[in-house]
Amino acid sequence: MRSRSIFANLSFAVTVGIATYLTVSRFDADTPHRAGKGGAPRSGPPSETYKLNGISLARWLSILSQTFSGIRNDRILSVAAGVTFYGLLALFPTIAAVLSVYGLIADSQHLTELLAGVEGALPTAGVEFLRNRIERIDNDQEAAFSIALVISVVLSLWSANRGMKALFEGLNVAYGEIEKRTFVQLNITSIYFTMGLVFFLVIAIFTVGAVPILSNLDNLDTAVFVLIWIGRWPVVFVILLIGLELVYRFGPSRTGYRWGWISPGSILASLVWLMGSFLFSVFLANFQNYNMAFGTLAAVDFLLFWMWLSSISILIGAEFNGIGERNFNE
Template sequence: MPVSTMEHADEANVGRAPGRETESPMKIPLRGWWQIARRVFSRFASENLGLVAAGVGFYSLLGLFPAIAALVTTYDLVFDPTQIQQQFESLRALLPEQVYELISGQLASAADSQHQTLGFGLAGALLLSFWGATRGTRALIIALNVAYDEPEERNIVVLNLFAFGLTLFLVVVVALAIVLIVAVPIIINLVSLGTLPEVLAAWLRWPLMALVLVLALAILYRFGPSRRAPRWRWLPVGSAVAGVLWLAASGLFSFYVANFGAYNATYGSLGAVIVLLLWLYLAALAVILGACVNAETERQTARDSTVGAPRPRGKRGAEVADRLPGERGSRRATPGQGVKDR
């Protein structure tokens, strides 16, 4: 079939699939969501996303302990770093016991050594900690490019600086979550003057933490991939899916390890490290699947889902915005294409 004929046929079919003309994921009908779910599961199998998540989990393990040092050092500049370990206790039910003990020990060790005033020595150590933590962040950026079908078009200097800034952002998010755990019950009790039950004050912080998590994931999905940024309205669904999957997988994995897993018997002293690596793998898989949900949601519509004035398909600087389901463009084959269109 000639190219012009194919283009006319494609334009004629644009409005036929459910959700093709929608400008918001909230308006996609159920049949459209069924198609999106099928494509996500198909991509999980055909693109080896589980293997990609394993790579992210491995590099996250390498960057975790420098990230803990950066977190405690940053927290120490404003608050008492020993509070981190105390409030980390609240997450014990969601984590496998080996993961909790390993991270808790690292938090305690870092807190004991971080009672310093800000100076060149501390600033240098903080920069080194952040730089060490970027290994996991760079792997996550690559995984997001895979989820959004994008080549990496940022040069090595820009990519590393971006990964450094993203690592700083994630550390600040974790520090903010810790502040919420500490501060929300105190503020509620002060405002309520004792009339609000303490149990409500204790539980209200969790929805706030969930909101922070979803917002952090949305920012990660918007700025992480090498593409023209999507509009904010196309990000909450995948962020919520990733958050729910992350929490559910953590709880189920914790239950499995506590009741059925025999990692210490199998791996000996490495059992805790193996459990931590598996938990990081599940977390990475949840984040990647959330990105795939967002990507396939954008692909469901023929409308421009990217920021700025609407552009025709093929000129939007984003594979999932430029190509309908079943189409394969040239952005992945020729990495230099599309930069000028962003």
């Protein structure tokens, strides 16, 4: 357990380091520098030529200050709560359907091994729910063929799609936009992103959950195992970063976007989510008496809180992007 904790902390440090590197390199790759004294004049409209790493510290602090004000003025915490509600509504039937279908083609022992690999990444509430669901699949295989599975799949698709549209509404609030897409356009976009979210979750679960399975291989070199243990988190982080950039680009109903002001919010949201999840896991690991306060609802309460934290992280990144972009447009 001690070595696992050391690997987890080291993985977190590596991930933060990669995030810092991506921040600097992405800012360096943006549009050309403003011309200095005696330099050549800038080309193109003033609103189109800027360099993010040329922003003064005072301007960065001003953007951060405006972001905090925007979080309050746009009621980001309340909007995130609405996103969390639809997300929770979609979570349980989706997981139940996926596990039921997966249980038809794989042994429940394999699911248990995958679950052991994500125990350090998911809240205790999520682990308990998944474990109970796996036990039900193992005890009642015939239930997987019931009409309940079909209903669960249909319900999960509707709920997940509605949850994604709720996220889009939150992004519109953060960017100060109104929804201008047609009903068909909005639903097609949300379905695409819902499928992308499922793909991300599958990749994340197998990336994180493959470690305990590989640890059982006798011919696996220790150095390779350590590399996989540490490297899985940066892989998840990079996938998360790419997904957030796509969400910030296509999620809100807006035109005239700048890729240069999409990456900063994506990196900020990823770091806020990673740090928040890490601190939340530390809290749950060191305060085991929370069941006395919340009773049997402790698992659901903390899962709900973690999902709310995730929604807040995404909306904070959007708020930061929108405010930064408006500053340069002015």
